[in-house]
Amino acid sequence: MEEPIKKYPLDAKDYKLYEEIGEGVSASVYRALCIPFNETVAIKVLDLEKCNNDLDGIRREVQTMSLINHPNLLRAYCSFTAGQNLWVVTPYMAAGSCLHILKSSFQEGFEEPVIATLLREVLKALVYLHNHGHIHRDVKAGNILVDYNGSIKLADFGVSACMFDTGDRQRSRNTFVGTPCWMAPEVMQQLHGYDFKADIWSFGITALELAHGHAPFSKYPPMKVLLMTLQNAPPGLDYERDKKFSKSFKEMVAACLVKDPKKRPSSEKLLKHPFFKNARSTDYLEQTILAGLFPLGDRFRMLKASEAELLMQNKELYGEKEHLSQQEYIRGISAWNFNLEDLKNQAALIEDHDELSNTTDLNRSLKPQNNLNDADLSAERSSTDMSDHSDSASHPEDEINELPDLESSFATFPIKPIQALKGCFDVCEDDVGDENPSDNDQQSAIKPSVETEEQEAERNDADHFGQSSFLPKPITDEPRRYLSGSLLPDNSFSSKKSVADVDRDHLQSRFQTQRNHSGPLQFRQKHKVINSSSAEDVSDGAVVQRKGRFKVFSADHNPKALVFNPVSSGVTSPSIASVSATSIVPYLQSVLQHNTMQREELLRLIKFAEQIPGTEYAGSGINEISQIPITSPRERELKYQVIQLQQSIGSLVEQLRILKTKNAQLERSLSSLSEKNSIQE
């Protein structure tokens, strides 16, 4: 007889939150007790106010999570709102993510049978997703969750996409989504969109991550990762350096990391690769990687503390900009801006390559350094005789030498990435870091309704590795297609929302916090006026896609594309006196036409700048801002950014003024020459 479907309560009152066990860019995750079932679960808490630009994305994630029905995919038991938060209740995966396990106990990576066992489970999940038309788009060790008994689930559908989507949703597959180190070249390239083969690339990168303890290129700033992924041979296992790994492992990785997606195997085909014959049963993981692990909450706390310490060191060593870059990086880079200036700035950081590599990789910084850079780099280099790895002869040193010559390296880029980088689009975080001085208090307020340590210890021990965790009873017998359709009603995550919210709000008032759930984003820079949310209001039609804290702008609407550089306008003025009036008229006419166009562009730009709320032209605004007393580093940062914005607006106005003057002069010369010309004729 079929077991009745277990209905998880849709009320925050029915759950007791314990310690935080994870933090992503969009949420915090807590271990929790589902009181009526006396069952440990995990609850992902998303602050909807902070995500209000991406409710659709969140809805899609929750929807996908509730509909999936595969033992290797993390499904949602239920979801509901609690005050301004969305709670997503999922199985508790007691050992946490593979990334957490790597960072805390296996900094040099796992042994091959462990990797084969983990990856086979992940691949089964991908086969299921791909067969149902989904691309996961964020396959990485941080999203592979492990339970106390070694069972594996692939998590995080925050950026997944449906292959059957059409229109805007289809277009979303033509955008930058994912985490740079794991991102397939075709996803970066933006040439023809991409398909489920993008997951195969990420899968290959994840294999390297599990083998080495970190993803290839992970020591580099995001923009450099982009350049390297596009320009260099694909990374792979090195035949020399990675001697401990089998030939079949190397071949499997090489098969995934082929730049041409068509040449990559499908997930189904890959599952048949001989490498997976090395996979063992999941109990093997229990004996090998899970034995002796600290409880997840403790590990998470320790990692967070080391990360904070490392970031402070970076800040002291390299200053604010590098600090920011590294901070984003360590956290897994989920929100960053793509623009040329960033690209250059970040590439410039590579000059500090050696130092950076010692500090970027959290794991390595926590233990004695032993000239790891070379080793890592070589390990990350592509092996020599793999398909599509032919140019792997490039040396890490070359990579570094290439850097200063960034402009010339653009020339070797496929055209689309250059456009992308130069301003076809910007991807920016829309989660304005509105941290305020009371945030710390609020942060402590968000802490779960904690039991006393003693009360909890007993439960804790059982939960972590002893107590059997509930495995989801399949809700759907048949896998469903078209998972991304808007099945959930707008603005509603729970059928009980309107009825129960008042009670929950009262009970869970601690969650009504302004906490910046996205961790590193609270320090994130707003580089450009156009990246601000207000800028988007002006150019609303320009936003191609929103992805959580990303907004993707199309080239056509990107106000930055309108910036005119008088020096590079392509118009060189001949000496008027030295040429005949007849010959100069067409030239001047073209100058006039050019200038008129530029003037229009500049006027549009100015209009755009003027519409940014609270932004005055340089001068008054700067003074106002500088008079605000600074109470926190965050405020200092914001103040600095505001001043920068005001300065750039000021310089644009100045640029416009100069152009207007030039234009007027040219108009005058043109009309006098025309007059002369007509007199002569």
Ligand SMILES: Nc1ncnc2c1ncn2[C@@H]1O[C@H](COP(=O)(O)OP(=O)(O)OP(=O)(O)O)[C@@H](O)[C@H]1O
């Ligand atoms: N069910 C779970 N059991 C145990 N740990 C979990 C669970 N769900 C999430 N975590 C932990 O919390 C972290 C963040 O969760 P998740 O990836 O869902 O958040 P996110 O905001 O979507 O993150 P990102 O977009 O950065 O990948 C995970 O990397 C994992 O370590």
